[in-house]
Amino acid sequence: MHKIKITLNNEKRLVDIEPHEILLDVLREKLGVKSPKCGCDRGDCGSCSVLLNGKSVRSCLILAVEVDGQEIVTVEGISKDGLSKVQESMIDNNAFQCGFCAPGVIISATELLNNNPHPTREEIKEALSGNLCRCTGYLPILEAVENATKEGNNE
Numbered sequence: 001m002h003k004i005k006i007t008l009n010n011e012k013r014l015v016d017i018e019p020h021e022i023l024l025d026v027l028r029e030k031l032g033v034k035s036p037k038c039g040c041d042r043g044d045c046g047s048c049s050v051l052l053n054g055k056s057v058r059s060c061l062i063l064a065v066e067v068d069g070q071e072i073v074t075v076e077g078i079s080k081d082g083l084s085k086v087q088e089s090m091i092d093n094n095a096f097q098c099g100f101c102a103p104g105v106i107i108s109a110t111e112l113l114n115n116n117p118h119p120t121r122e123e124i125k126e127a128l129s130g131n132l133c134r135c136t137g138y139l140p141i142l143e144a145v146e147n148a149t150k151e152g153n154n155e
């Protein structure tokens, strides 16, 4: 058993982990953060995405021991003080059906808009290309992200 220290959604957290445990399982099962989901467990679907030091990563592909001392943000952190503009736009545009992909999509869109507040449709598509959605056909998701940028507030 190892103890790691991380900043999770702006809070310092200490957690005991086994060397083989993946970040996704530690977040969900030991730290009570349920937004990252296990869709494939092999890096294909994007539903387990979180921000690691501001960059979107797949938490099913990262060992928890690797993130010792680093900063992780999940959807719980993004919406701590109310819904972000991306989240509001997702609701306004009916961008989800079952919602399983939603946290990963929000993480990818948040990373994109943090770095590029006014992306083109092609840039949005590229940023979300690693997030699989089996329900929506993607168009409402693209429109939601696009509309969030038009409103000029990307928090």
Ligand code: FES
Pocket: 037, 038, 039, 040, 041, 042, 043, 044, 045, 046, 047, 048, 049, 058, 059, 060, 061
């Ligand atoms: S569960 Fe990690 S990419 Fe699918």
Ligand code: FES
Pocket: 095, 096, 097, 098, 099, 100, 101, 102, 132, 133, 134, 135, 136
């Ligand atoms: S809304 Fe169901 S997987 Fe995307």
